[in-house]
Amino acid sequence: MTRGKTWLACVAAAVTTLLVAAPAHAQGYPTKPITLVVPFAAGGPTDVVARLLGGTMTRTLGQTVVVENRVGAGGTIAAASVARAAPDGYTFLIHHNGMGTAPSLYRKLSYNPLADFEYVTQVVDVPMTLVGRKDLPAKDFNELLAYLKANGTKVNLAHAGLGAVSHLCGMLFRQAVGTEMTTVPYQGTGPALNALLAGQVDLLCDQTTGTAPHIKAGTVKLYGVTTTSRLKLLPEAPTLAEQGLPGFQVVVWHGIYAPRGTPKEVVDRFGNAVRGALKDAAVLARLTELGAVVAADDKLTPTGLQTWLQQETQRYGPVIKAAGQFAD
Numbered sequence: 606m607t608r609g610k611t612w613l614a615c616v617a618a619a620v621t622t623l624l625v626a627a628p629a630h631a632q633g634y635p636t637k638p639i640t641l642v643v644p645f646a647a648g649g650p651t652d653v654v655a656r657l658l659g660g661t662m663t664r665t666l667g668q669t670v671v672v673e674n675r676v677g678a679g680g681t682i683a684a685a686s687v688a689r690a691a692p693d694g695y696t697f698l699i700h701h702n703g704m705g706t707a708p709s710l711y712r713k714l715s716y717n718p719l720a721d722f723e724y725v726t727q728v729v730d731v732p733m734t735l736v737g738r739k740d741l742p743a744k745d746f747n748e749l750l751a752y753l754k755a756n757g758t759k760v761n762l763a764h765a766g767l768g769a770v771s772h773l774c775g776m777l778f779r780q781a782v783g784t785e786m787t788t789v790p791y792q793g794t795g796p797a798l799n800a801l802l803a804g805q806v807d808l809l810c811d812q813t814t815g816t817a818p819h820i821k822a823g824t825v826k827l828y829g830v831t832t833t834s835r836l837k838l839l840p841e842a843p844t845l846a847e848q849g850l851p852g853f854q855v856v857v858w859h860g861i862y863a864p865r866g867t868p869k870e871v872v873d874r875f876g877n878a879v880r881g882a883l884k885d886a887a888v889l890a891r892l893t894e895l896g897a898v899v900a901a902d903d904k905l906t907p908t909g910l911q912t913w914l915q916q917e918t919q920r921y922g923p924v925i926k927a928a929g930q931f932a933d
């Protein structure tokens with residue numbers, strides 16, 4: 606090869622490398638399947654929302670949105686992996702309140718939720734329910750309190766790990782009623798709910814996206830909802846607040862994140878596809894059946910998510926630190 610040809614070959618190789626490594630830009634994006642990482646097990650509330658969105662987004666984006674469950678450590682394994690992923694528009698994370706609680710719960714967190722991501726959009730808000738196995742002897746909330754007092758640590762409360770909202774809700778409930786229980790961790794509330802249905806555990810605090818069909822079918826006992834007023838979806842169900850736990854409130858919010866450095870046009874394109882899916886009639890109908898409410902318009906933006914996450918991180922930080930409840 607002559608010297609000129611060698612130089613040309615080097616330039617061509619460099620250009621090819623640049624093209625391969627270059628981040629995706631909105632024009633032409635996406636050209637291959639996109640991974641949406643879910644930090645909890647398949648079949649659980651986060652997974653249900655991700656798959657519902659993913660199906661519609663696959664049609665609008667023209668590429669498959671592949672939902673991948675990366676479970677463990679209360680959602681922090683998934684978040685860490687997305688923080689480290691290539692910022693090329695092909696990896697996103699859907700996560701909930703756990704993004705705000707993790708920095709206080711985990712002293713050795715390998716990522717910073719407030720610095721290592723691009724903020725795409727919030728998604729839905731979902732209330733929680735305190736449910737028991739179908740054959741639990743307590744038929745209502747008052748009987749449950751008596752049952753808890755009588756049985757203490759013989760009562761099993763399932764949850765999805767430290768940092769999961771089912772854990773947060775369960776702990777708040779335990780503190781509010783002042784009785785000990787044995788906690789049983791699962792990799793998500795999908796498997797935790799299956800264990801409840803199989804009678805292997807007694808109680809679970811889970812989102813309506815997981816529990817609503819079972820409450821309606823009567824395959825679990827409902828002891829209360831975690832909002833301050835009753836739900837349209839379950840108007841007969843009393844809130845925990847009105848049954849003697851004043852102020853008891855846990856509502857789960859969800860957001861979508863990309864690795865820091867993902868191009869803005871790509872974040873906007875993916876965000877538009879999420880917002881589009883949230884307006885799709887079939888998606889909306891299913892979300893409504895499951896008790897999920899689309900986040901307010903001002904939260905369906907990158908700034909809306911980022912500002913909310915900052916507020917949530919500040920809100921939970923002092924509470925968790927004061928309680929000395931660390932996960933590591």
Ligand code: MLT
Nearest residue numbers: 649651769770771793794
């Ligand atoms: C799930 O998707 O399994 C739940 O959101 C986990 C949790 O309780 O945080």
